[in-house]
Amino acid sequence: MKIVIDNKIPFIRGVFEPYAEVVYLPGKETTAEVVKDADALITRTRTICNESLLKGSSVKMIATATIGYDHIDTAWCESNGISWTNAPGCNSWSVKQYIASALVTLAARYGLELDKMTLGVIGVGNVGSKVAEAAGILGMKVLLNDPPRARREGRGAFVELDELLAEADIITVHVPLEKEGPDATWHLFDAARIASLRPDQILINSSRGPVVDNRALKAALERRSIKAAVLDVWEGEPAIDTELMSMLAVSTPHIAGYSADGKANGTSMSVRAVARALGIEPLKDWSASGVPAPLQPLSFELDCAGKTTRQVLAEAILYTYRVEEDSRLLKADPSQFEKLRGDYQVRREPTAFSIKLVNCTEEQKRKLALMGFDVES
DSSP states (O other), X not given: OEEEEETTOTTOTTTSTTTSEEEEEOGGGOOHHHHTTOSEEEEOTTSOBSHHHHTTOOOOEEEESSSOOXXXXXXXXXXXXXXXXXXXXXXXXXXXXXXXXXXHHHHHHHTOOGGGOEEEEEOOSHHHHHHHHHHHHTTOEEEEEOHHHHHHHOSTTBOOHHHHHHHOSEEEEOOOOOOSSXXXXXXXXXXXXHHTSOTTOEEEEOSOGGGBOHHHHHHHHHTTOSSEEEESSOTTTTSOOHHHHHHSSEEOSSOTTOOXXXXXXXXXXXXXXXXXXXXXXXXXXOOOOOOOOOSSOSEEEEXXXXXXXXXXXXXXXXXXXXXXXXXXXXXXXXXXXXXXHHTOOOOOOGGGOEEEEESOOHHHHXXXXXXXXXXEX
């Protein structure tokens, strides 16, 4: 057997070698010539898996170690006997951490009181649900929009998009990229929808780049018709619009889901899927190990004396991850977009951290635990 693996996928080297020939390559160097005699591919979003790559190959299975799968022509694969899988939910905690860091950063920069604000969450799957949880812990009112879920489950907890846009102070998008159909998300935020936003609203996109029309967003920021925007994903990335980048409150290189824990989950899900497809019995329950520690200690003390619950949460969140630092690095040299992704720092999620609390209230302890921290007191 032969398996071709993106060389930026962590924790995977040596796993398949006892059972198959393994080729590691950068995603963009995975060509038709390379995969023609491969049985399986394990990819990221930079490998476009379509007819031009796969026609005439022996590939039976594609696993992408990512939530998104718009880089896979799923219809063509299915009609040509190629199975595929993504890694839904693998990095949902990571994106929750990213958005929480962005929210407290925005609050500090613009003097916002999050517990008096409304967050609109568009797309309430594995990721959007976690983001909604984080916002609730921060004291925000949360509005949810997810048409497919609303059709399946009834309107219940969901609101229409127009209602969300009218009421939310901050809007965050967590949808897959769909170009056609009733739930198309390509330019969901087009020029008209962006123009409908108010000067006091903030837009965050960490889903897929083309969900937001970047030219229209730049125009809105130029005329100051919205308060601010945060982008982790971009149209045309890695060749991003640097003028737009300079206008954003936070600009990051598609790393919202790039915690070490999320990467380990995505790798584990992909290895198990390929093992099942190729009949490699010993790897069917495999899990990644050896997730590295970050630069900061995984245990720390937090003194809550004289601090509000909002201040305590912000301090803990920013201890684990400062989104402003990723933004600073990209803005310093946007030509390094791919390098910043490929050589991303070790970021651990709140669930990896233990906090010893001093002078904290029960509410503060409870909310830190809900955010994922291992709380000691």
